[in-house]
Structure formats: structure tokens, C-alpha cells
Amino acid sequence: MRRFVFDRRGNVAIVLGIGIIPVVGFVGATLDYSRAADLRSFLQTKADAAALNAAVNGDEQDHAALLAGLEAEIASKYADVDGLTVGGEWITSANFRVDARATIDTAIIHILPGIDRGIEVAVRAVAQVSPEQTTYDPPEKVDLEPDAGDYNELFAYCYAYDSMGPPKTRRSQMTLIADNDGGDYNFEWPKCEEGEALSFRMRNVRHARAHPHVWNNPNQWPYRAEYDFYTDTALIGGVEQFSLRREITELPGAWEPYHDNPQTEDFEVLETVLCDSEEECVGESKGGIIPEGKGRIPQQANEPCSPGKFMYFGWEDRPPDQPGPNSGWTDPAWTDRSYDDIRIVMKCPETGTLGDRQVRLVE
Numbered sequence: 001m002r003r004f005v006f007d008r009r010g011n012v013a014i015v016l017g018i019g020i021i022p023v024v025g026f027v028g029a030t031l032d033y034s035r036a037a038d039l040r041s042f043l044q045t046k047a048d049a050a051a052l053n054a055a056v057n058g059d060e061q062d063h064a065a066l067l068a069g070l071e072a073e074i075a076s077k078y079a080d081v082d083g084l085t086v087g088g089e090w091i092t093s094a095n096f097r098v099d100a101r102a103t104i105d106t107a108i109i110h111i112l113p114g115i116d117r118g119i120e121v122a123v124r125a126v127a128q129v130s131p132e133q134t135t136y137d138p139p140e141k142v143d144l145e146p147d148a149g150d151y152n153e154l155f156a157y158c159y160a161y162d163s164m165g166p167p168k169t170r171r172s173q174m175t176l177i178a179d180n181d182g183g184d185y186n187f188e189w190p191k192c193e194e195g196e197a198l199s200f201r202m203r204n205v206r207h208a209r210a211h212p213h214v215w216n217n218p219n220q221w222p223y224r225a226e227y228d229f230y231t232d233t234a235l236i237g238g239v240e241q242f243s244l245r246r247e248i249t250e251l252p253g254a255w256e257p258y259h260d261n262p263q264t265e266d267f268e269v270l271e272t273v274l275c276d277s278e279e280e281c282v283g284e285s286k287g288g289i290i291p292e293g294k295g296r297i298p299q300q301a302n303e304p305c306s307p308g309k310f311m312y313f314g315w316e317d318r319p320p321d322q323p324g325p326n327s328g329w330t331d332p333a334w335t336d337r338s339y340d341d342i343r344i345v346m347k348c349p350e351t352g353t354l355g356d357r358q359v360r361l362v363e
Helices: 009-060 063-077 253-259
Strands: 081-090 095-105 118-133 141-144 151-160 171-179 196-205 226-230 233-236 239-242 245-250 270-275 310-315 342-347 357-361
Touching (some): 009 081, 009 357, 063 081, 063 095, 141 151, 141 171, 151 342, 171 196
Antiparallel strands (some): 081 095, 095 118, 118 357, 141 342, 151 196, 196 226, 226 245
16 A cells, blocks of 8 residues: 655745745835935935025025035935936025935845835925025013103114115114103014114104103203114124214204214214123123123124024113213213113024025925
């Protein structure tokens, strides 16, 4: 009687062969898709940076050279990619788009049936240039000396320093934000565009703090002088440059002889201090770094207002070195040179420096 013996060793090999396919597929997919994800992340990072770079520099930059450099950088890091293309263009007057595409060869997964040899990766970045430049938000703090003998108002406005014409024609969005009578003002903060800088105006009505009826009426007793002081600010390398101008609105007859010289510029009425924190932007007697005392020469900040810092502005409402009697506070040339009649603390922009174009990724 014949006996048939089945050799099951081959079955084990077949089972192992079939069973190992999912394992190879899983490991291969993990490896290959990890490499593809790494490539995508790199392409996106570089495309974002290129789009922002192009948008910031505008038409002044050679965008073809920028994109060629990006393509060379990608090819150097990923020598095994195929079909690498990098392109960029202005799709609107304010939006620059960068596209990058490449195919990365698979190392393992393509041995499985129906799996392509490569994985295509494509990214896009669109950077948008805002028509506004980086500027201050509304003040963190505004203090006007309530015990001053003069009535003072503070205005914010935009000054077109890149334009031509008389200074007064280059001022816009004049906005009253505070006075030393404790007025509560609702206002829309000026929005300065490229080529403009946020500026301040101090309106000084002499000897009128205790006489509200003459704040806006020069024809009633006690007759008073009225001056306007403008910063007319320009931004040079992120640093504010002030052309401090005075315009005389009203003069009592007795004061006119002291204004024969129509001096209108470079008045020493403003002190600026850059603080590392808001807490620093208080007087030295309160633990801050703001100078105090009378008869002083004001400080002038000469560094850009950079993120995280604060800028202090301190005004003197009586310019020093003016002609005329100065024996008492009612005289036209009297001043205490304290630079604390108006005190403003401004928070520096969150990103960039004053005057920078505002650019953001929108895709």
C-alpha cells in the first residue's frame, strides 16, 4: 500500500512570502513618505521666504536671480529629485507668488504593484504687500500736565516726507487725541502710508489753562499767544528724524516786537527716550530711565524703535532761548525746560522697524 507524504516546508515559505509583502509595504511607505514630507517642508519654507523677500524689495530686486538661487539651493540639498521647477511672478500689484515643484524617487514602495516610481511634491506661497507702512499703534499712555499755566492739546497726524511742497500741505489726518483739561476723545488713529510718518502737533495757548472761554477765542481777555509745534517726522533707517516747526496762530500786540525774526524750525521742545519695557518709561524717581528736573538739555533717541521696546516722547510747552522778558511765567521767553508738559509712551511695532513695508503670507 502506497503512502503519500506531503512536504509542508514549501507552504511555510509561501506563507512567509505573502506575509512579508504588507510589512515591506508599510516600512517602504513610512520611509518614502517621510522623505517626501521632508522635501515638502523644505520647499514650503524656501518658497515662503522667497515670496516675502520679493514682496519686501518690490521691483527694485532681480526676481529671476532670486528664484534661480532658490532652485540651485534645492537641487544641492536634494540631488535625487527629478523635474525640479521654481517660478515666481506678481499676480497683482500687491501679491507675489512663488511655485516650486519636484518629484522624489521612492526607495522601496515602488516595488509593490501599482505604485509609481516617484512622489510628486508641489508647494505655493503668496506674499502680500500692505499699502501701509509699519507705524505706531495708539499710545500706551498719554499724560498732560494738569497744573500747567498754559492750555495744551496734543494731535497725531501723518507727514508725507517723500512729497514736495510746503510742510503744511504735507500733513494729513490731523487727529486730536488729548488735552490737559482731562478731555475724553474718541478718535480714529491715523494710518500712515509708505512715504509718510506718524507725527505729533502740540497746540499751546499761553496763560489760558484757567480760562476755558479763550481756548478757542483769541479776541477775549486775557489776550493770549497761541502757537502750534509740529514734529513733521521722517523715517530714516527706522529712526525718527524730526523737523520741529513752530507756527504762530495768534499774538497779543505787546508780544509782536519779540517775533520780528520769523524763526519756524529747530525748536528744542521734544525729548525722546527708547525704553526696553513700559515700566522703564517712567521718571527716574519712580525707578525708570526718563530724565527728570528743570533746566535740562533733552535726550534724543538715535536707535530704531524695534519690537518689544517702547518710545517715550516728552514735550516742553515753552521753547528755550526765545526773545523777550523771562523773569516770570507770564513773560514770552520764560521756560522751565522740564520737558514733561506732555508725556507719551508708544509701543514699538510687533515686527520690523518703523517705516518697513508690511508684508504677510496670504497663501
